[in-house]
Amino acid sequence: MKKILSMVLITVMTMCLFTGCTQKINYTSKATKKIKIGISMANFNNKYGSYLLNEMKNYSKSLNDVEVVFADAKLNSNTQLSQVENFISQGVDAIVVNPVYTDSSKPITDKAKAANIPIISMMVPFANENDAACHIAPDSKQAGKLEMEYLAKKMNFKGNVAIIMGPIEDSAQRLRTEAYHEVIAKYPDMKLIGAQTAEWDRARGMALMETWLESGKEIDAVASNNDEMAIGALKAIEAAGKLDKISVGGIDATPDALDYLKSGKLAVTSFQDATKLSKYSIDTAVKVAKGENVDKIIIVQNELVTPEDADKYMAKWKNKK
Template sequence: MRKGLLCLLAVGLVMGLLLAGCSTESALEQEEKKPDQDVTIGLSISTLNNPFFVTLRDEAKKTAEKEGVELIVADAQNDTAKQINDVEDLMEKNVDLLLINPTDSKAVSTAVESANQSDIPVITIDREAEGGKVVSHIASDNVKGGEMAGEFILNEIGGEGNLVELQGIAGTSAARDRGKGFHEAVDGKKDVKVVASQPAGFDRAEGLKVMENILQSHSDIQAVFAHNDEMALGALQAIRSAGKDILVVGFDATDDAVEAVNKGEMGATIAQKPGEIGKIAVRVAAEAAQGEKVKEFYPVQLELITEK
């Protein structure tokens, strides 16, 4: 009887070890079969020929490394057709989510809709898309920024004088909204007149050229508002060459512009904090790519930068 009991215990022990072995192997197999948690994000940026977007890109890359996600960057070079092709290329690389900084808010709708059809979430940064479904938008309040610039100019010129507006790329939400805020601040003022509003493509060389032409047509100008710092710096160069003393206000707070402000060469610039936009964009993208709920809009605070 005792011998039989010992045999049963021995068999039970062996069976237990075998089951434990099978259980361990099954757990290992399950671990190996867990879904891949790696996230790949595609970033289509309007241009890297602008310090603002270089800063945005650089901070996005740093944040991607910290978050453990892969970031693939494509430079559209301010070419709408190239951006649409870039987005298609990123989709073919099986990105989990697209971050898009539109070259043109209306034209980019085609790319957004294409991503929608492929079930790839899209987040826009700095500039909005006019069509397609976007899960979130990350940007500063450009209308408020334009208004801040206009109010600063009015205060500096004593509420009277002729103004010039250098507009960004037509079709971008940034240009539209900054211009809207500026005009809300200055239009209707009895002794203030905007004598010229011309596009200069968010570009320094173009800002120089356009401002030179404006100065030939209008000799009496008190202030210039440029939709970005690159155009503001171009305008400043034209003003210097003409031997004029005109207040210049830009937008973006790039390093060159802040330096010009601190030297007293530019009156002010609106700090939009591109690094913060890039950082928030990647963090929100990583969350959205993994199915987490994100907010429709993440505002980034603005700041008026004047001489220290």
């Protein structure tokens, strides 16, 4: 009888031991498994995009249970599609994409949907946002309105306006430019005399402004879709000796632009909070990876930045370093 009881006891202890070990292994596995997120940016070399990228990298480093993989599409939609396919093959838990162009983004959402991996659009919407878990972006229409209303007031609501646009296919360009048109239309004594793209680029903004000045166009204000093109325009205007005659506005409030703002060369810009945008993007990706519900659209409001505000916003950038 004692022998039988001993055998039963040994069997029970053995079962408990293995059961306990199995539970411990499962628990440890879940606790140490990191959530993996793939992020494809349209262009690492875009000035504002580079600040946004740095903010995302810095924030991701503070998350112990999250691994973030970054990829540069280099303004090529096919490259971006390949990057998303690579993320899928790596078994990421969620994907964040800053689309090169909206119009060429449908294959990206199709791939993510087929793989049953949640995908988020950042800055630029997908062609098929219904297949995305969320869209995160600054309010481009608001940014354009803030800039153009300030320029209009500085012009005393009369004079000629030229618009420097971002890429024609870009949704932010469309919304900002649309806002300019709406503001200009409000004031009978203001006139739009030219609108052309400089592809978000400083050198192209400078070249375009030089062409306008050489043509003899009378320009009282330049509304630029971003700070980089605005700085390019300012370089051409300064070389022509017309800084006191033409007001220039931009969008982003980058450190370079704030230097121009403080010096009085740039009239106005608006602040797009890269810290908020990066944090919202990664936090939302983590939530959808966990199966949590998130808002379908997250829009970050911009802040008007005038020369008097330059030091305040310079401090914001310094605090991020």
